[in-house]
Amino acid sequence: MSSPTTPLAVPPPASRSEWDAWGDEPAKLPVAARAIVKTVLPGKAHPIPRRSRPVLLASRMGDPDLAALTAVVGAEHATRDDDVRMMHLGGKSTPDLLARRLADPQDAPDAVVSPASHEEVLAVLAVCAERAIAVVPFGGGTSVVGGVDPDAGGHRLVIALELARTAALLRLDETSLLATFGAGTTGPQAEELLAARGYTLGHFPQSFRYASIGGFAATRSSGQASRGYGRFDDLVHALRVATPAGELQLGRAPASAAGPDLRQLFLGSEGAFGVLTEITVRIRPAPHATAYGSWTFPDFASGAAALREATQRGIRPTVLRLSDASETRVTATLGGHLTRMRGCLAVATFEGATDAEAGATCDAVDAVFAVHGGRSRGEDPARSWERSRFASPALRDTLLDIGVLAETLETATTWAQIAELKGAVTDALVTALSAAGTTPLVMCHISHVYPAGASLYFTVVAALTDDPAGQWQEAKDAASRAIGRAGGTITHHHAVGRDHRPYLEDEIGPLGAAALRAVKDVFDPTGIMNPGVLVAPRAGGS
Numbered sequence: 001m002s003s004p005t006t007p008l009a010v011p012p013p014a015s016r017s018e019w020d021a022w023g024d025e026p027a028k029l030p031v032a033a034r035a036i037v038k039t040v041l042p043g044k045a046h047p048i049p050r051r052s053r054p055v056l057l058a059s060r061m062g063d064p065d066l067a068a069l070t071a072v073v074g075a076e077h078a079t080r081d082d083d084v085r086m087m088h089l090g091g092k093s094t095p096d097l098l099a100r101r102l103a104d105p106q107d108a109p110d111a112v113v114s115p116a117s118h119e120e121v122l123a124v125l126a127v128c129a130e131r132a133i134a135v136v137p138f139g140g141g142t143s144v145v146g147g148v149d150p151d152a153g154g155h156r157l158v159i160a161l162e163l164a165r166t167a168a169l170l171r172l173d174e175t176s177l178l179a180t181f182g183a184g185t186t187g188p189q190a191e192e193l194l195a196a197r198g199y200t201l202g203h204f205p206q207s208f209r210y211a212s213i214g215g216f217a218a219t220r221s222s223g224q225a226s227r228g229y230g231r232f233d234d235l236v237h238a239l240r241v242a243t244p245a246g247e248l249q250l251g252r253a254p255a256s257a258a259g260p261d262l263r264q265l266f267l268g269s270e271g272a273f274g275v276l277t278e279i280t281v282r283i284r285p286a287p288h289a290t291a292y293g294s295w296t297f298p299d300f301a302s303g304a305a306a307l308r309e310a311t312q313r314g315i316r317p318t319v320l321r322l323s324d325a326s327e328t329r330v331t332a333t334l335g336g337h338l339t340r341m342r343g344c345l346a347v348a349t350f351e352g353a354t355d356a357e358a359g360a361t362c363d364a365v366d367a368v369f370a371v372h373g374g375r376s377r378g379e380d381p382a383r384s385w386e387r388s389r390f391a392s393p394a395l396r397d398t399l400l401d402i403g404v405l406a407e408t409l410e411t412a413t414t415w416a417q418i419a420e421l422k423g424a425v426t427d428a429l430v431t432a433l434s435a436a437g438t439t440p441l442v443m444c445h446i447s448h449v450y451p452a453g454a455s456l457y458f459t460v461v462a463a464l465t466d467d468p469a470g471q472w473q474e475a476k477d478a479a480s481r482a483i484g485r486a487g488g489t490i491t492h493h494h495a496v497g498r499d500h501r502p503y504l505e506d507e508i509g510p511l512g513a514a515a516l517r518a519v520k521d522v523f524d525p526t527g528i529m530n531p532g533v534l535v536a537p538r539a540g541g542s
Helices: 033-040 063-073 082-088 094-102 118-131 187-195 213-218 300-312 325-335 355-371 380-388 392-401 415-435 468-485 501-523
Strands: 111-113 133-138 157-162 169-173 178-182 236-243 246-250 275-282 289-297 319-323 344-352 404-414 441-446 453-463
Touching (some): 033 325, 063 118, 082 111, 082 157, 094 404, 094 468, 118 133, 118 157, 118 236, 118 275, 133 275, 178 213, 178 236, 187 213, 213 275, 289 300, 300 344, 300 355, 300 415, 300 441, 300 453, 319 325, 319 380, 404 415, 415 453, 415 468, 453 468, 468 501
Parallel strands (some): 133 157
Antiparallel strands (some): 169 178, 236 246, 319 441, 404 453, 441 453
């Protein structure tokens, strides 16, 4: 085994979300949002208040197991303490947040173990494989698909493998524009470390403030600037991986014909095959100029056609988004522009080395959009979106406080299928939630575009019923089945986790599912890695 890498720079500790909410402080409900809430709360409300502290299931880990783990990471970095365990109860989906408020006692990992390097991760996995202890890699804990639940999967025990101590800029190749980070480095930490040297990664998903570089890779994350910078898997140059069966160094050249690209087995693997410990990414010089543009279209079809043409012509704004009429109305209401904003709103940002370069790309988009009926709305809507782009997940907590369900789901398809898929998912959500006795508001936007197609991101707002978990589960299942029937992918960037696993085989086929199982058997022969994610656990935990 090689010796640990000496970091080039180590960031200050990152912010963490509260145990039962998104973020580290409550979000205030905008005054304008009260009118929207009234439309979905016509009758009796079913608020679900937060509580100060959870009751956890007691740790089942005995002293011998804990001693074996502390021998690797040190006594202060392996703990059964409830204050630490409660910060690792799972992800941040609405079902997760409901469970934090309603379940008693809470499922929790038997211990939290915090390695500081690839070598320590590898040694922890060896201990856990020998002792039948399941391992859930834990970065920012922002999964919204059941990706970090403390699930033992039939094993004796389960630990959360907390990766925050691996946060570091390990190497920087300024000639090749490559940077290597420890997996636990969060988005803000990475950007701060790069900015100090004049660079950016350019990956800004909605989870940016809390999610980690390892999590971005393990879930095939797609940031809001994906049109300009690419998806996270496009940014990955190399991976270092620790598995129960050994370690891998993957990626040594910008392109290779040396057989299938094994990096692709681990990008999107969600900790089911091993732990991504070091990630080498492509970086860029930080832009010196940013331009902003906003347009409204008569309808979603004309806006989508404009985005398609601009994309297929190779015009590359940094951010490019289109909201449907419902989302546009809500955005206008929240922004105080109700009388001035009609149709479907598109916003875009344009980065460049100079103002002229950024402005030229904006002008190219404007020319295409005008042909499709796009009317310029100036910079303000795009700037307003940018200011609030990381804030909306925390509003779910505030809305639960007053009895309102707010949740999202996403998919992607070809341009030819966009309208059909959007209609099918919207209808499925409205039908399922109306059957539960609510009047839902369903909104949709395009936020990631490609020459062949685009993503669709749905936001659902409805009054909570007296069975909120069942209410959303039925709606999510109806939407997921509609996605499959309409030919969309079950997930564009949220990953599979446990929530989407029941629908995965319909997309990749039985042989594809068997191939994933075979890969897991090679790298994780005893099945300790994040049981139940991506691949169904076998009886007995293997």
